[in-house]
Amino acid sequence: MKLHYIYDPLCGWCYAAAPLIAAAREILPVEAHAGGMMSDENRQPVTPQLRQYVMGHDRRIAAISGQPFGDAYFDGLLTDETAWFDSTPPIAAILAAEQVAGRGLDMLARLQRAHYVEGQRIADLPVLSVLAQEIGLDVPAFDAAQATVDVSGHLAASRQLLARSGGRGFPTLLLEQDDQWSLIDLGDWLGQVAAWRTWLQSQQGAMPAGAKGSGPVCGPDHCEI
Numbered sequence: 001m002k003l004h005y006i007y008d009p010l011c012g013w014c015y016a017a018a019p020l021i022a023a024a025r026e027i028l029p030v031e032a033h034a035g036g037m038m039s040d041e042n043r044q045p046v047t048p049q050l051r052q053y054v055m056g057h058d059r060r061i062a063a064i065s066g067q068p069f070g071d072a073y074f075d076g077l078l079t080d081e082t083a084w085f086d087s088t089p090p091i092a093a094i095l096a097a098e099q100v101a102g103r104g105l106d107m108l109a110r111l112q113r114a115h116y117v118e119g120q121r122i123a124d125l126p127v128l129s130v131l132a133q134e135i136g137l138d139v140p141a142f143d144a145a146q147a148t149v150d151v152s153g154h155l156a157a158s159r160q161l162l163a164r165s166g167g168r169g170f171p172t173l174l175l176e177q178d179d180q181w182s183l184i185d186l187g188d189w190l191g192q193v194a195a196w197r198t199w200l201q202s203q204q205g206a207m208p209a210g211a212k213g214s215g216p217v218c219g220p221d222h223c224e225i
Helices: 012-016 018-025 048-065 071-079 088-101 104-116 125-134 139-148 151-165 193-203
Strands: 002-007 030-034 172-177 180-184
Touching: 002 151, 012 018, 012 048, 012 104, 018 030, 018 104, 018 193, 030 088, 030 104, 030 151, 048 071, 071 104, 088 104, 088 125, 088 139, 088 151, 104 125, 125 139, 151 172
Parallel strands: 002 030
Antiparallel strands: 002 172, 172 180
């Protein structure tokens, strides 16, 4: 049994799901598929309008999931009009961490904390190298991998998987077992880590019934639930 996780590092609802992903990794393999929500033409500079928009969602995320948001994010990063929200560099970092050490999901977790709690600019390459060092990666190997990973090809494959699965956005979770796939409704589990862990353990050897959709949804410039 394997869990497929279609995500974006700048998706607030993916941050909401982070404790669920951490719990799932204790039970079964989790394969990550980055979607590029704010890549290419969808990358955005930080503006007062963006700050107002994302803060409304972030407060809801905090209330539903219990995930923390730091003052350095709300009153620092979201007021820094020289910063950009760009999914491509952090996705390249995640792919590089996976290539170098099989630690892509560890890198994602560190990036989410750096962004939402510490207010760091995770689209900046020097920041990414420091974060890689913090989780114990070989920095020269990481930097070399980051410069050569095929982000565009990965994003295209992820979007094809999302379309085939019937998922509507980020995050989407798909449970694979014996060549059968089931779409999981994450909305049932946000903030309910113990219940989620119990449910996942119960699925080993049996496919889940009655999948209900992808729960939280993100488009090119927004996340909703």
